[in-house]
Amino acid sequence: MPPVLEMRNISKSFGGTAALSGFSLTLKPGSIHALVGENGAGKSTLIKTMTGIHQPDTGEILVDGQPVTFRGTADAQRAGIAAIYQEPMVFPDLSVAENIFISHQNRPTLINWTTLNAEAATMIARLGVTLDPRRAAAELTLAEQQTVEIARAISLNVRVLIMDEPSASLSDHEVKRLFGIARSLRDQGVAVLYISHRLEEIFALADTVTVMRDGKHISTRPVSEVTQASMIAEMVGRDMAGRFAREPSKDTGETLLSVSNLAKTGAFCDVSFTVNRGEILCFSGLVGARRTDVGLALFGVAPADAGTVEIAGQPVTITNPNQAQSLGIAYVSEDRRKLGLALTEGITANITLPMLSKYTGAFGWLNRMRELTDAQAFRKQLNIKAANLTVPVGTLSGGNQQKVMLAKWLNTRPRLLIVDEPTRGIDVGAKAEVHQILRSLAAEGVAIIIISSDLPEVLSLADRILVMREGRIVGEFTGDAATDESVMRLAVAAEVA
């Protein structure tokens, strides 16, 4: 059968970083094609290129053998390509039927609700699901919202349906129903591209599997010819030259933080671990493994429901960031722009924000000389490159923004530093600098928790690695003993030895 969609030698770069390089993929009608790869392998970029959100720098997209150009999602939609995501994108205030037909331009101006609802019911029935078309989307479960999205795609005569980690937030029962929908679409001649971190799902569902890594195509094989082990090896198999060198541990052996049975409903449970002064503890796992939630609980932003936390032997209950700060905890958020920096403000004002009391004299007067001196010192120590200390931090490069974030929290002189994705989206040079900063902090006796999805980073920095999956700690490694494959195997829950 001739392919419905072909991606040929697609390359796409963002500011000098290649997200896709020479990637090719062929999708045939009536098949379920699985796509696997680590975080950052370029899957998202690929989907965005297929659906017209991004335009490839080079390479060709062919639909039914004809080269096409997608200038936007509307073009891709007309060609019959649609995507659904882990978080369904529905209009919460509109009904199921309205959500399904929202992108239809050819319907009559005057809405006939009877027809609209009847047609919506038919669409949903084709998926083997029952759902009242008049209900508001906001009332539906995540799985039902997903069904609405799929129905929307079908109503637009979808020929290629991309499912991007659709099962990540679903219960077992809901996953089974999703599989049923995917199979019935396949039987109706749709090409399904199924993306998942749960490798066992791929064996249950797909007939072909493509592995991608660092934006490149690694392999495409029938599912019958691959094993979980072979897929994992292909997903992580990077050349050793790219790895950072390890350094001897600065662990003092003196416990600073001890957490037992920490739990938060709907996020994580049974989380127990300790961190020593001078130790670097890394939380590894896939995006969505709820590692950040543990960090936010420890910093009091979204406090845990149950469990005990001890700092330097003292039991504490952390309920807000202010209190966490006074206990000597600092949290460097993964989202610099949203949760970290005041982008319109200068470097100095950002650095001193959590510690304004340190610079406050009589009547609340701010000692700006002291602020400036400290900011100057951090600028030098962390090598922050900026014209001066008053330029809005929003104009700095990602690496320099990250250093400002670090400076901001180092200025609180923390005993425990929690860093979430310390080097996401910054270049290799800045990355090495940030790693060096973290190591020297450990050498000064700061206990450090790093949450990172970047395996090489984890392997080069960590004294100890905890692997989380679906809100639980599923394994522990010492930094020396861990390998790409052993960590990844636990993170994706492969039972293979």
Next chain:
Amino acid sequence: MRIPLGTLRILVLLAVFAATVLFFASQIDGYLNARLFNRISGSVAVIALIAVGQAFVVLTRNIDLSIGSVVGCSAYFTGGILIAYPDLPPLLVPLLAMAIGALFGALNGFLVARFHLPSIIVTLATLALFRSILVQSSDGSSITTDRLPTWLTEFATQNAFTLGELQIRWIVVISILVVLAAHIFLTRFRAGRTFFAIGSNPDAAAFAGINAGRTIFLAFVLSGALAGLAGFMFLSRFGNITVVAGLGLELKSVGAVVVGGVNIFGGSGNLLGVLIGAALIDVIDTSLVRWELVSEFWREAVLGLLILLAVAADTLLMRRLLHRKGGSA
């Protein structure tokens, strides 16, 4: 050496202000004289006060639309109290007006900060509400110049000092002192910094342990108190207080704030810019009355256009700034 953005903005504003004055001088006979300066400066003093209050609120990503009604109410109630107790010590009267204004502001602030209601709706409602209070109260008795103590009605025209023919009124001096004090508070004091932090990135402010609710409440109280002081000056300048006192001042205050370079989405701005913005808006407003080519009914339109231009320029500027990458920026 690059000029910092904030300084550049002030310089541009000053240039626009100078150009505006020169333009009107070329259009209107005898425009540049001392009498006009004396009149306009008194009016600018009032606008500058409410603009400063508005700036505090806007910095925190909120807006105070009730400000015109607060000015009217403060003027009316202060006048009423003075008529009942004509022997009140003069120094106490402006403080009384500020307290009345602060009370109205506190209601706004409480509703916005405590219940997380959108300030644009809350203050739109209180704009109407406070105005009705004024209408209801002034039903029986009205405030007229002849019933007020003479020291009050003379105060608006009393000079702190003169420069040649230019008379610098006390109300102008007070207004400028308030602007300077507020400017120093925002830039040099710890509490001032929190206004910028909350407006710039509320989530990051929460991470840094800053109590947003308290700061937002304070912003509305300040806005109310300064509107109260403006109400006192209003009372002193006009003497007669009717139900329309202070009507439309919300537009002028928001206008002065955005023209002065405060980001309407909060987080950045400079009160010296706001002062120039207030002066600019008031000069245009007052001068258009005397410009024969244009009907005075166009005054509102020109003010609206000016606000539109300022917001557009600021939004475009910030967008470009934030999208420009590179460590040496």
